[in-house]
Amino acid sequence: MTVVRDELELKARVDDPTSVRSAILAAGAELVYRGAMLDRRFDRKDRLRKRDEVVRLRVFHPADRSGEWGVLGWKGAVGNRDGYRHREEWESRVDDPRAALVVLRRLGYKIVLRIDRAIEQYKLGEATLRLEWYPAMDVLLEVEGAPDEIERAIAVTGLPRELFLAESLPYFKEAYEKRTGRTARVSRAEPKPE
Numbered sequence: 413m414t415v416v417r418d419e420l421e422l423k424a425r426v427d428d429p430t431s432v433r434s435a436i437l438a439a440g441a442e443l444v445y446r447g448a449m450l451d452r453r454f455d456r457k458d459r460l461r462k463r464d465e466v467v468r469l470r471v472f473h474p475a476d477r478s479g480e481w482g483v484l485g486w487k488g489a490v491g492n493r494d495g496y497r498h499r500e501e502w503e504s505r506v507d508d509p510r511a512a513l514v515v516l517r518r519l520g521y522k523i524v525l526r527i528d529r530a531i532e533q534y535k536l537g538e539a540t541l542r543l544e545w546y547p548a549m550d551v552l553l554e555v556e557g558a559p560d561e562i563e564r565a566i567a568v569t570g571l572p573r574e575l576f577l578a579e580s581l582p583y584f585k586e587a588y589e590k591r592t593g594r595t596a597r598v599s600r601a602e603p604k605p606e
Contacts, residue, residue, distance in 0.1 A: 419487070420496040421556040422566070422576040425584065429543050429551045432569050433532065439568035441536040448473040449531045449544075452513070454521035464489035467521065471509045482509030490580065496559060497578040526599040527581070539565035548597035549588050 466487040488500035539557035585596040
């Protein structure tokens with residue numbers, strides 16, 4: 413399956429994920445995935461970063477211990493569309509993420525960023541809501557979809573609309589560190605030299 417789309421999203425810090433989960437389930441959201449979601453971002457000689465592009469291999473390890481799978485993707489430069497974070501995005505599911513990793517490495521790509529999190533992903537109408545738990549940082553809620561679907565999903569979370577921002581993960585890491593005085597960690601381990 414290949415998906416090409418314009419990605420629109422907002423993120424918010426969540427103090428009480430249990431309440432948010434209850435609220436979105438009460439609104440009719442369907443749990444579509446629970447487990448680990450491990451992102452590995454790649455670059456070659458800093459070329460992608462300079463163009464504000466991302467090549468990512470995302471690996472899913474379901475909580476029920478069923479088989480893992482991956483999603484290989486490319487993301488274009490970040491923009492803002494009507495107050496939503498926007499990127500062009502191409503993704504394709506891969507049944508063997510280890511093989512995809514080998515292909516990327518053989519092409520000269522190296523891992524430049526690791527993001528490890530436990531997630532619960534829900535579908536509400538055409539919106540996707542994802543609760544994300546990081547090794548040492550705030551819980552985040554990402555809401556993705558068309559603007560009207562995003563707004564409908566936000567309304568049922570019980571969180572104030574102004575908490576939802578068109579910001580990326582580094583913004584939330586910095587906010588966590590400023591607020592707590594602790595170092596945020598979005599990976600289970602420090603990256604190993606390539």
